Amino acid sequence: MKFDTIIIGGGLSGLVCGISLQKKGKRTLIISSGQSALHFSSGSFDFLDRMPDGTPVENPIEAVSKLPAGHPYSVIGRENVAAYAGNTKRFFEECGVTLSGDPDRNRFRITPAGVFKRTWMSIGDFALADSDREKIGERILIVNILGFLDFNTAFIAEGLENLGSQCRCTAVKIDELEHLRKNPSEMRATNIARVLDRQEVTDKFIAEVKAALKDEDTIVLPAVFGLKNKSVTDSIKSSLGDRKVVFIATMPPSVPGIRTQLQLRSVYEHSGGEYLIGDTVDKAVVSKNSVMSIGTVNFGDMSLEADSYVLASGSFFSKGLVALPDRIFEPVFGLDVDCPAERKDWYSTQLFDRQEYVSFGVRTDAGLHPFKSGEPVMNLYAAGSVLSGCNSLYEGCGAGVSIFSAMRVADLISNKEE
Template sequence: MKFDTLIIGGGLAGLTCGIRLQKNGMKCAIVSTGQSALHFSSGSFDLLNELSDGTKVDNPVAAVEKINMNHPYAKLGSKFAYYAGEAKQLFADCAIEVNGDAAHNHLRITPMGTLKPTWLTFSDFTPLSSASDMVGKKILIVNMAGFLDFNTKFVADSFEKYGTECRISSVNLPELERLRISPTEMRSTNIARVLDNEKTLEALIKELTGQISGFDIVVLPAVFGLSSAEPVRKLKGALDIPVWLIPTMPPSVPGIRAQQQLRRSFEELGGVYMLGDTVVKADFKDNKVQAVYSVNHGDISFVAENFILASGSYFSNGLVAQQDSVVEPVFGSDVDFTPGRDGWYDKSFFNKQNYMTFGVATNDKLQVKIKSEIQQNLYAVGSVLGGSNTIHEGCGAGISMLTALYVADNLING
């Protein structure tokens, strides 16, 4: 099988790159092992929340000039703001509605009810400019009876610290009784499938209408709109007070919907998406990848002009930690890591973990190095790259999308 570009990894980075390339006439295939991190999304996309020294960031566009030179953003040069705008436009082109601006982080509500800075947020959720937006509000927090992945008490306690007055309630619909037979079935995705039914959603709206009198805001878990955002729009339009949806513990209904919409856009543009397959080895000649092989296709090779590694970090086995090294398992790419396992981690779980900064070594064009030699047609994008601590710096989604667009444009422009 032959393509212009083969992308290994079907998450946010891989799909962003594939969509950009397909739009510009390049025939692409994506090989994806399984679920991407979008299935666990909190509903927001971080660009840059903090510098490596702990300095908080309000304006990512201004702050990016202060990042260290090993950071993936440093390789974008002056195009950081441009690609941040292009990433937001890509979402819009794929019918994914988001709010936010690269020049000013807003606040999102976490599954625990706390406030965290972010760049873009799904339109399902309510962005806040500051914690003062909550002061003095009377809030009704409503859960689906028996749903354990939304902790109303934690949310209420957090909200009250911001100066709100909260009351907790629940709704019990007959249509959800089947799910309650087994606690394992009472999950966000299953609830969303039930609430996609128009009559069931109307019954919920009627139930909520009888409870919201006297409140300024009603809060619900984000269990609406698995296949489209229409149930969310209908819910918000039907009630007389603002509806705040809050992310649940994984899986994420809005995240899964976004993954599906990105994949659909890629395939509608002519891209080939192979889910449930894993690339395991490659052939090389003169510092160029000639072909790769996957589990499902055995001896049948994938041949392409260019190959893009978008396999993610440890979570998706894009990087694998061994006893005394960190390896990239598909190509054997060079990985920047600190020798000596004791230096990889801090015993305090919530402190910065050094291993999070490890990743595939590249040049400024994000071409991959193997045995210190640049591979002419092999690139890396997203969280497989080293040089940043995406958790503490709050830049994971931004790195995925912006590096993917950067590499795609380099290929498009020859």
């Protein structure tokens, strides 16, 4: 089977790259092993929350020029990053995903732990605050679904009360959700969202919220609405009239993240892209600095060929990188990985300190070609969190690196062929 481009990895990076290439008329294939980081998304996209030295960032586009040379943004190029950042809202809007926020400004989201955290753009329903001192309402009703433990109302109330709001927490019982508890492990955000996608169930939920409501001006709800049926989210906002409705992310799985994943995948497939899910690339033939073909578990001996290949396989969690006691390797192509030799240099003994291993990944040249045995592989490109050079968690740059490097790779591939 022959494609213009084969993309390994079907998460945010792989899908953005695939959609961009399809738009340019390429024939592409995405091979995805299944879950991606979007499944445990915060519901927001980070661009650059702070510099590698910890300095908070207000305007991420401006800050990019001060990043070190090996940072993915530096490799992509400051001008390119600015252009992609400016395009992001429109790109997602065209995919049916509404983002709020501005390209050149960071704002704050309220986390499930009730903490205000810097972020860049938010998916749809999430409120973004201009500062971490901004009250979202005077009197706030925080509503949970009875028995749902992944939405911690006490934490959220404490965070909001610190800013001077008055909070009241309540939990409503919905009969249609009760059966989920027959098997207790089913009380997860996505399973709840599937039931609430039925308008009549969400209507019942709205009625319960109205009954619980006193004089509150603002209502905080868990982000468990609109997994596939976006209109239920709109109906909540319109039914609750002049009260401000704010959705706050739950613990994973992330309903807005999965909705975005599904939406991007559907746009990709509608534009003619092939999406193979549940398969893993386990063979690759590399000769003279070029990938000749790859193979997968399901395809067995049949090889897949393309003019160019994109490695968007993620980091450790997605198995784009694999750690052994004495080394870290990239399992598909055996690419050169930037990381210290000694295990003790991989981690900090304090969990919430900067963990160095998060920044490990494949090094690339300016054309995002990764290296194998010291030589760049010229028809292979790397995008997303498999890249080295940034600590996406510490700096808060995971989504930005994924989106912008994917857009850059798509441009590089199509420019090369023109």
